[in-house]
Amino acid sequence: MRMLINVPETVVADALRGMAAAHPELIVDVENRVIVRRDAPVDGKVALVSGGGSGHEPLHGCFVGPGMLSAACPGEVFTSPVPDQMVRAAAAVDSGAGVLFVVKNYTGDVLNFDMAVELAEDEGIQVAKVLVDDDVAVSDSLYTAGRRGTGATLFVEKIAGAAAEEGRPLEQVESLARKVNDNSRSFGVALDACTTPAKGSPTFDLPAGELELGVGIHGEPGRERRAMMTSREIADFSVDAVLEDMNPRNPVLVLVNGMGATPLLELYGFNAEVQRRLAERGVPVARVLVGNYVTSLDMAGASVTLCQVDEELLRLYDAPVRTPGLRWGG
């Protein structure tokens, strides 16, 4: 086990203690596993609450703050949080203007958030929910649990967060969030598996010289295994996979996302190839974000997310954000 941990059982609690020490601008409830923006509830503002398994940091906990999430609920590593966390988070951040749950489309997340919606409504909180399902590696059919939520989560949380910060009502924040998701597609590649604390060894064996195409962010293998490809080939494959599922006429936001263990140096190089391919395919690019944002512990690899934007979405994307993991503007 090459992990910087004490014991697997305390990984999430330890991390929350460390977050509390690093981010005085957040309230980190270690026992109940809820991370809340210190000034919440903000009068008249719709609150955004997200959450999911831990191991994807900075998503979601480090996206709490002005302009993005009001609260986040970290589950165990790669395990959806429980409804109690979400209800507690909703109660802490609701100003009366209602709460939007941002839920990545995994069976566990969906079931737990659905239960939380019921419980929160029982407590008199107005709740809406948006599902993020952007991963084109999974076909959205009767034969699957639907497309997974991956990189688009960042765009949904950023843009809906900006709309909420502007004081928009719940229905508008919700429909903007849904629009961002509908406009987004992702594709991911793993060059090496990750190691979860609970398992203590790589979640899949990838022989040297092979890679996994269409990989998720939970250490699950991809749709297909192939002989190792160059950065250029991987960019072609990923961009083309995304464009098979969308046909952007408007400019796109591009997220070139690291899975955790791929150096920033390589990510930037990969971005160069992604941009080349987008230009070849005639896709206009509005903004580019490169870095480790939606990770999978120490998995090596990267994903590409495109989000087609109109003027309003772009303005909201550019709006100020002040969180530990994403920060720009005023």
Added chain:
Amino acid sequence: MRMLINVPETVVADALRGMAAAHPELIVDVENRVIVRRDAPVDGKVALVSGGGSGHEPLHGCFVGPGMLSAACPGEVFTSPVPDQMVRAAAAVDSGAGVLFVVKNYTGDVLNFDMAVELAEDEGIQVAKVLVDDDVAVSDSLYTAGRRGTGATLFVEKIAGAAAEEGRPLEQVESLARKVNDNSRSFGVALDACTTPAKGSPTFDLPAGELELGVGIHGEPGRERRAMMTSREIADFSVDAVLEDMNPRNPVLVLVNGMGATPLLELYGFNAEVQRRLAERGVPVARVLVGNYVTSLDMAGASVTLCQVDEELLRLYDAPVRTPGLRWGG
């Protein structure tokens, strides 16, 4: 080779092309390997130029921008840049107020920057130089090349960058930079080696269940190999190693830095243990920064840097900074 690259020879050029696409606020000269803030030279402002081998991103290239570096010179992976780059950078950013070279103390960096100082002065540019040497794992004696520069580089660049932004003259910026370095100490640990593109395999073999204490940021082995330790034990060892070499009475800035492949989740957990140890040792903490800032490609592990600050240094640390890798304030 589990790298997201084309060929080892183009890794740095590819990354620079990708940086150029992602950061329109920077001028990235791919051919000459110089990254310059777009509004340089800034009238009357002292310019900060740094550089070093690539593979430590976000250091230095992603620290270019208002409040931090004026320019950065990326070398080949783990190889100091050449004097031509530094002279070109200095010429691009010098407003006449002079240039401060921030140099990590490695033989290669020192020799190349020294040559650049001579050449830049020949071109009529006023140049000062500050050496960063914070790594307590190396004793600063006749029997070594002196202590290495690691995590403190971030503090030097941030604080000297803020002083330059305020319009301070070169001697003051230089002496502040030197003071930050003198007040800083670091210690690093590797849980796994990194793989350089040129070598294509891990730079050292670490048997499972062992770790390297006192490791550098170039894939070089540490001073000592031991049986695997817990996060708590590593924090004790690292903090104690740093405190053997400094005795902070004033509050400290704390950098809990990831080497590249250690998940943020683990880094935050490690931070919890570092903070516990600092409290036990009676060290007052002013600010905490947790993340991958001074990396070593895909090395697993972390380092701890403490920098003792007075009111002025703290104010300069808190001052606004707007770079791809570090961003806060105004």
Added chain:
Amino acid sequence: MLDADFFRRWMTAAAAAVDREAERLTALDSPIGDADHGSNLQRGFAAVVAALEKEAPATPGAVLQLAGRQLISTVGGASGPLYGTLLRRTGKTLGTDAAEVGEERLREALRAGVAAVATLGGAAPGDKTMLDALVPAVDALGESFAAAADAAERGAEATTPLRARKGRASYLGERSVGHRDPGATSAALLVAALAEAADV
């Protein structure tokens, strides 16, 4: 007749089985999942046992409802709400008044619990989920507890050649074939624990 003690024994036996098999469950969840099923259930059933000790509910229905709530509050993931709903709905069907229930009544209540799992998760037998063990187990319960345990085990084993249509394994498409489903495997443990409780 089965009293609260019987149901406590069931939960204790389930917790022990999950403890014993946690590594195997996590390993099964590795090639076609996210390698957490064992630790998920370990955490959940430990909480169940602790809550039962602390609150000592007096009736079968109360025991199962408390257990279900604990699973929902501590497991997370897909299996937390699903197993939580299984026990909670079974307990609700039993009601909280009766101090003892007959086997026939338990069978009906379990059938309602399994139906609730199917409704919640939208899965059917053959989708390579816990239902592939639970549905045949309830069907065989008319015969005996041991027969139910057997049926669950056979159902779990029969998931290996299936292609997953629900949950995380469904992302793998054809690549999910040839792996035994972790949830069906833990469901078989749960039914075996029921037989164990009855066997005392």
Added chain:
Amino acid sequence: MLDADFFRRWMTAAAAAVDREAERLTALDSPIGDADHGSNLQRGFAAVVAALEKEAPATPGAVLQLAGRQLISTVGGASGPLYGTLLRRTGKTLGTDAAEVGEERLREALRAGVAAVATLGGAAPGDKTMLDALVPAVDALGESFAAAADAAERGAEATTPLRARKGRASYLGERSVGHRDPGATSAALLVAALAEAADV
């Protein structure tokens, strides 16, 4: 007498040797360094050969000065300025006027070059650096080119038991013992290339 051609042959032979041995040099730089020495010199000597072809300097001193400048401008790291200074200072000592130089004059110029390396890097023989090959090579040059190559090779080999006091390897303290120095190894290649150029 040695003309510009001789020195071009030297550089070409050095480039070929570095190409051939690049992996080995990088591997030597791995346990006690940062695994880049081979690729550093490969990049540098490729640039030297290209520049010599393009600019075709006419005298020994001009060849070496151009080569040294190329190394400084393309290698980086510790070895770039050090080898660059070695060739540049040697070339400067020869001057750019003489179209041919004698062996005696070359020996003196090389001695000045090696002294410049020692001054720049602050190292002395025994510190486990390139000087451990360069210094004995210059000393043996009075005898013959082949003797110099031998002496350099023996000097490089003798670095293995040394504890490093300069450069990156010095960080390892005692752990640097038992590893052959990459820079001394490449220095021996450089001297061997000189002997090779003389042997034609």
